[in-house]
Amino acid sequence: MTHQHGTQLTGHVQLSLVIPVFNEAATIDLFIARITDVFKDETLIGLEMVFVNDGSTDTTLDLLLERQQTDSRLRIVDLSRNFGKEAALTAGLQTATGQVVVPIDVDLQDPPEVILEMIALWREGYEVVLGHRVSRKTDSWAKQTSANWFYRLHNKIAEQHLPENVGDFRLMDRCVVDALQTLPESRRFMKGLFAWVGFRTTHVNYERLERVAGASKFNGWRLWNFALEGITSFSTEPLRIWTYLGLFVSLISFSFAIFIILRTLISGVDLPGYASLMVAVTFLGGLQLIGIGVLGEYLGRTYIESKRRPVYLVRRVYDPKD
Structure with a gap:
């Protein structure tokens, strides 16, 4: 049977x-x-x-x-x-x-x-x-x-x-x-x-x-x-995660910009130190490089698959x- x-x-x-x-x-x-x-x-x-x-x-x-x-x-x-x-x-x-x-x-x-x-x-x-x-x-x-x-x-x-x-x-x-x-x-x-x-x-x-x-x-x-x-x-979820992370960081940056403007209008011109500026630049630069790396990983897979070896x-x- x-x-x-x-x-x-x-x-x-x-x-x-x-x-x-x-x-x-x-x-x-x-x-x-x-x-x-x-x-x-x-x-x-x-x-x-x-x-x-x-x-x-x-x-x-x-x-x-x-x-x-x-x-x-x-x-x-x-x-x-x-x-x-x-x-x-x-x-x-x-x-x-x-x-x-x-x-x-x-x-x-x-x-x-x-x-x-x-x-x-x-x-x-x-x-x-x-x-x-x-x-x-x-x-x-x-x-x-x-x-x-x-x-x-x-x-x-x-x-x-x-x-x-x-x-x-x-x-x-x-x-x-x-x-x-x-x-x-x-x-x-x-x-x-x-x-x-x-x-x-x-x-x-x-x-x-x-x-x-x-x-x-x-x-x-x-x-x-x-x-x-x-x-x-x-999974394409890592690509989506970086979209949301980018939006989140942008919102924080926008909120901080509004805070600086309001503080300047109320308290006068303020010149903060370079340390905080460098931290922000390197942090955002790191995020961008990681995001490019994630994109590159998927793009590389597409490139390899397109060869049909x-x-x-x-x-x-x-x-x-x-």
Whole structure:
């Protein structure tokens, strides 16, 4: 029996894992071994592992090609350079062939065992099953705090809300993946796009673990730019905020001008010091520069999108049949 959206309520299911990798030679063998152990019953779940090599400079690609010789479940998409995780995810989703697709990091912070729970919920008719972290104890205090503030700010000013403490780790039905592939933007904030397409959604709770090996490729600066990308991708509210702020400052300036005129008429000519004048000039100059920066951020996005460049370029796709 089959659900109207393609969900199989019983029987065999074809699962594709989308795994972006960038200099992850230390984790690949551990990841494949864990996945093999979790999905050893091939009568219920047919597995495809789509590794997207995002311009690695270590032995990641060589190691993947070596493992593919003995494991036909591996497909390898080798990008022409490092395009970033969002582009790598896009490439993996466009390559995956499964009925259900799960993006997952190779560092095993997201336990593969949770996918079995996701598939059970998918069989009940859900088209998206989110992996919801019950805590962020594996993150530093700074990362926890910045993440909380980002979700609060984004969900306050953007029309499309992001589920809090949910990353890219989720199960998506084929119809959801097909819908994502119709979205044309070049600058892609995948968490926002995942939320934007909608569909019938539920979640499973899980505890995020420490990395099994290697180090995270995200630093504070990249996370800041990532947050900025997310806010400007799905909200024009920052532009509106600067309009209101400019109006507010103008009203204060106008009120102060009236105050000076009245005081001069009543008390005579008054020549205040330069300190207050410099503070006012630098304050207003700073506001103008920030406002120009916000405008520039949106104008830059428009400029990039107008070029219609592809999100990524593929050097080669290595299929096990090749």
